[in-house]
Structure formats: C-alpha cells, structure tokens
Amino acid sequence: MLVEIRNLQVFYGKFQALEIDRPIRINEGERIGIIGSNGAGKTTLVKTLLGLTTYKGRVETRLKPQDMAAHLQFNHYVSTMSVRHVLETILDTSIKTNQRLRELIEYFEFEECLKKRYKSLSGGQKQRLTIIMVMMQDAPLTFYDEVTSGLDFETRQRLMEKLLQWYEGKSNTLCIVSHYYEELELLADHLLILDQGRVIDYGRKQELFQKYCGESIITLDANAENERLTASYRKLAAPAHLIALACREQAEEEELAGLLIRNNINFKRSSSDIEIMSVNAKAAYAKEHESGVSVND
Numbered sequence: 001m002l003v004e005i006r007n008l009q010v011f012y013g014k015f016q017a018l019e020i021d022r023p024i025r026i027n028e029g030e031r032i033g034i035i036g037s038n039g040a041g042k043t044t045l046v047k048t049l050l051g052l053t054t055y056k057g058r059v060e061t062r063l064k065p066q067d068m069a070a071h072l073q074f075n076h077y078v079s080t081m082s083v084r085h086v087l088e089t090i091l092d093t094s095i096k097t098n099q100r101l102r103e104l105i106e107y108f109e110f111e112e113c114l115k116k117r118y119k120s121l122s123g124g125q126k127q128r129l130t131i132i133m134v135m136m137q138d139a140p141l142t143f144y145d146e147v148t149s150g151l152d153f154e155t156r157q158r159l160m161e162k163l164l165q166w167y168e169g170k171s172n173t174l175c176i177v178s179h180y181y182e183e184l185e186l187l188a189d190h191l192l193i194l195d196q197g198r199v200i201d202y203g204r205k206q207e208l209f210q211k212y213c214g215e216s217i218i219t220l221d222a223n224a225e226n227e228r229l230t231a232s233y234r235k236l237a238a239p240a241h242l243i244a245l246a247c248r249e250q251a252e253e254e255e256l257a258g259l260l261i262r263n264n265i266n267f268k269r270s271s272s273d274i275e276i277m278s279v280n281a282k283a284a285y286a287k288e289h290e291s292g293v294s295v296n297d
C-alpha cells in the first residue's frame, strides 16, 4: 500500500473543509479520479496528501516528499527567470542532451516559450510548462489537479493522448482531479467521489458503476414525450435535462433500444457513465443519511 488515510479532518480556521471517516487506501499503480462539485474538498485532499495542510487524523505513507510530483491549479515559479532556466534548474537536466524532455517540448509546441520569462507566459502556456515538468519527474505518486482546465480543445485532446501513452504499463500512481468525466473515463481505474468535504464513495470505477447503475444505462433528452414512452422502465437520478434508464441485462437493453429506435428517438448507451453514476451515488448517500441505512454495508 502506498498511502492510507484514516479519520482525516482538515480545517481552514473554524471551517471544516474535509472529514474522511472511512479508511481510504491507495495502492501502487492505481489511477484515481477525484470528482466532486466546486468546494467539495478535492484540492484540499491533494494538498493534504502532499503535506501542505495541517490536519487531524492520519495520512500514512512510505513515500518521501521527493517521491511525489504535483500539477496544482496554481503553480508559482520565479517569475523573472527564463522558462528554459526554470525547466533546467528544477529538473536538474539540460534540454540539449535530454531527449525525452525535448520530445515533450516538441509535442506540446513549447519551443517558442523557452526564451520567454515565466511571468510573460499565458495561462495555458504556464499550464503546459507545469505539465512537462510533472511528467518528466515521473514520481511514484503524481497529482494532476484540473490539468486540462484553461487549455484549448485541441491541446486537451493531445494532453490526454500523451498522458495515456506516457503512463501506459508504468507503476506510477496517479491522482487526477477533474470536472471532465470523459477524461476520467479514459485515465482513471478508481474513483473517489467527494461532496461538501465528505467521501460519498471510493472504489473501482466499474464496480461503482454497477453498484449505482447496473449493467448499462440509456440516456435521452428529458421531455414529455420521452417521459411517457419510457414510463415503465427503471429510472435513475439524472441531471434535469436528461432521462437515465438502468438496464439490468442485455435483453432489457435491447428491448428499450428497439422501442427508442422505432420511435426515432436519439439516445446514448453507456456502461461507464461517470456523471450519472456520481449523481446516483450522491442520491444514495443522501438517502442513507436520512434513513441511517448504509449503501456501503
């Protein structure tokens, strides 16, 4: 085991930002997506694992600070240094002789930025600089906190491809905070769902999907006609603009898909939809705390 969190509480002054009462264990090689709405405590958790907050409880790890690398939402470097100097000093290498680094610089089209001073980089360029540095560190425990926010669509896609390829078959443990569920569908194998400083659930992505959604789901637009047509099917909790229907087995899914096709209704089928899964996890958590029955029993 790489990290174990027990009875963790993090306060900012009197405000409690995080309370994790069930043990959370992170193992080598896991790719953990951390999700939750704004203010849920995601960054606070990342900072706590990095040793950057004061907390009550236990965070046990055999890793040393130098075994961790982090792309945080806000990174500060010496703003008057040239970017080339920042990169070479922090990574303790030379761009000329380090081929992996040169490849990353080329891949992220970062050559032009090397001459500039850090403070004159745009937000997206600063973001790319940090990504290159974090990838180059290849630390056993690596954090990416909203790594793609602020990047244009094409750069986001390229970054996802690169991250997938970079970590494929490697034992680095990744903790990835993201609001983009499609990224976590690609990169994460575990999910930690936070809400208002509490853990809603934590586990393997696929197991969580099955627990809250079943084998597969079908989503379609929420409108009166679609409501009427699907009235006899099992509905899941969903954002207001969607109807989400749970399918327990293939025959049920085929019957439903047939009905929608015959009525010329657009729909989406998924066996890994993180958004619908997390909405249902939150609903189950809220119900459990009303009734006192645990969904994790």
Ligand SMILES: Nc1ncnc2c1ncn2[C@@H]1O[C@H](COP(=O)(O)OP(=O)(O)OP(=O)(O)O)[C@@H](O)[C@H]1O
Binding pocket: 012, 015, 017, 036, 037, 038, 039, 040, 041, 042, 043, 044, 045
């Ligand atoms: N330095 C701070 N001082 C006081 N309160 C803070 C501080 N940092 C965070 N908080 C509060 O703690 C809570 C959790 O914040 P955190 O940044 O961990 O949320 P988050 O899940 O990362 O949110 P987001 O998706 O908006 O980035 C929020 O209510 C936030 O206002």
